[in-house]
Amino acid sequence: MDILLIHVVNGISFGALLFIISSGFTLALGMMQIVNIAHGGLYLLGAYIAWTVWGATGSFILTIVVSVLPPMIVGIITQKWLLRKFYLQPLPQMLLTMGIALIISEMGVILWGGYPRVMAQPPSLAGATRLGSFTFPTYRLFIIAAGAGVALFLWGLLEKTRVGAYVRACVDDEEMARSMGVNVPRLFTFMFGFTCLLAGLGGAIGAAFLGAYQGAEFDILFLSLVVVVLGGLGSLRGALIASLFIGILDSLGKGYYPELAHFTLSAPMLIVLAVKPTGLLGKA
């Protein structure tokens, strides 16, 4: 029973990280119909930078703040100069972001030598914490807290702020929002940059957990895809549920049936696809 609880908590922490990573992906997809193939690459960028900044400064807060900026800047530039030309055309946007993904991937090799880098856990978050009669790795608890924080922040942003209202209006009827005075191009640039920031944040937090390695950009993209397809394209709530679901299932799977590790990720998605192709909380 103890082991089960540990697996579940491990799963929740993985799910929390998954949510942080895939929230940006699903936001871009749902709001702007942008399938950001470079999303994993932006995670990798954030993770590499976090490793570097941590090694140089030893300040976790500084690490997080500095790591999320370059991905956001890449996102803003990409949206403003490239993606905007193919407004609401998913296919050209996918090809463009694929190009960006390749470039980022190679930059990783140039700047960080292509070796896997795992950030050391910050001392304040390392080690274990006792909760009642159980002991959990502190960093995992931190990830859960971070995930919850991101979820709350996103909910607040979208539901409670004016910007969020503009965003939701654009999702529904972009032409109407524009004729009501919403500066849609600027909003999209800001939002896309924000989704890339979230990818970078996932990288900064995941650097001490999953690490940074060549190939992570496609692994992370795959995870984001699974979450988004399972949860429903464009649904943040769906992404949250799907992330936790996959995280727990994956953890249980790895714990009890290690050989089937990959299937525990894809099987839920495939089963849901067979029954409801638009995902758990997706609209038709």
Next chain:
Amino acid sequence: MLGSLVVSLVVPPWLSPFLISLLNLIVIYAILAMSLDILMGYTGLDSLGQAAFFGVSAYAVGIVITRYGLSWEAAVLMGLLLSTGTAALSGLVVVRVKGLFFTVITLAVSQVFWGISHRWGVFTGGWNGLRGIPRPFSILESNLNFYYLGLGVFLVAGFLMYRLVHSPFGLTLRGIKDSESRMKTSGYNVWLHKYIVFVICGIFSGVAGILYSFYSGFVSPGVLSLRTSFDAMLMVIMGGAGTLVGSVIGSAAIVTLRNYLSAYLDHWLIVLGLVFIITTLYAPKGILGWLGVWRGKLPIREPVGPVAESGLIETFTPVSEPIQGNTDQSAIRSKSSSKMEALRLENISKSFAGVLALDNISMTVYSGTRMAIIGPNGAGKTTLFHTISGIYYPTAGQISLFGKDITRLRPHVRTNIGLARTFQITNLYPTLTAIDNIRLGIMGIQPSKYLLHLPVVSLSGVNKRAEELLGLIGFWNYRNTEVRNLSYGHQRQLELIMALACKPKVLLLDEPTAGLSQAETKSMVKLVTSLDPELTILVIEHDMDVAFEIADEITVFANGQLLIRGTKEEIQASAAVREVYLGTPWV
């Protein structure tokens, strides 16, 4: 075309080994790219998952030979079986969705296979893959000889694909790309067509994978990766989608680029990334589009009469002879003894989450009736047509067509029973010519729509009927004009002919004269009134003159309810109708 064939046969022995290896890869990837082109360029299904079928069959060959030690024949068989099976299974799920969903799901599914290939190391060799796949015959050890084999397979595959896109089935694919809703209401089981082409393209991708496996001698997860799918898509787009030839050009371009770049540059991935970006920005229609070569049209080789003059028509061509030659239609109809029930609605209601668009509608229409449905905007008239034709399912009630319950039947099934409709907003196939539009209208209820191997232009029965139908509106000379180049009035006429093409017994016309000029309206009315008296026609109209001229009976709708039904005189006299249109006096 013949020149390049000669070149590809004669030149290679003189080329360096590097170039020969390039040629091998080019023909292999050309097959993959062409199969994607059929999905993307012809059917409108943008798949990022073709790598799945390519890789599954490549791995099948590798595993069968290196793990089980079986013969190359067994390997080829397994490769074909597995790619077919994979396509058949994933198609069931994937073909149910469209557009962005489809693309993302195909990507996700192919990524699942990629994950399996590198994690299930025991079986697949993990990241290292499987090595040491021998060529089937020692004569094929030479890359040059293997190239000729690959070229042969490429030519056969290319020929089959060419026949496919020019066949009746191929035309249906292009129709699906242009307007799925029109295809459905013309009698086509759109899901089935998409599924069939998905599986066929999966098989072709699998053939490419088999060749690849034998050529390179080893398989690794790369064959199933994102990059393979994206490369294939870039090849199609770079060459020009919807042309088949473009994919070959694209394959040559990308393979050459990749191999030259990686030979000379360390960080060539950056250049490849830039290629993706630059191609998308500056050549979205591909090389062929950039060269101004037109794309996507079928070569016309039919034995026809005088060739059409210029594309656009200036003068409006009036309607020719009425079909029956009888002028006193209503007299004939009222004398008709067959009072067969053509259409019956019982307690039909349709609500959209709280908005009640149709409120308990019941009516019976006998065959041969000409009924006009009038009423203010928002009364539910078009919703009624959508419900009858199957685009919406009613929230309550039953619909019967000639006694058969059609309430839950899909639109194409209803068309095959005898229902046809036109749309309020013209719904034709814009990128297809007028005659191809009509061909699609005709074949909707015919089994010939599944023919894969004959050129569609060779179906003489279809051609003859197309000539008849186009002749009704004097369109024979404009048959090769793309519909998007026709004037609105002409498109509207074509819309009506399309509905007639599937030999309906019940015809629903949704505002057929909307947007037409006086003269065009007169011609449309003349055409409609000259139709077969056995045909049951329901017309939604806002133009009262037209409605009263075409119809024997009028039904008035308001607020989702059937207000009143009667003859012209009864309707004109009714106070309730006046109130609905003009309101009550303000006291």
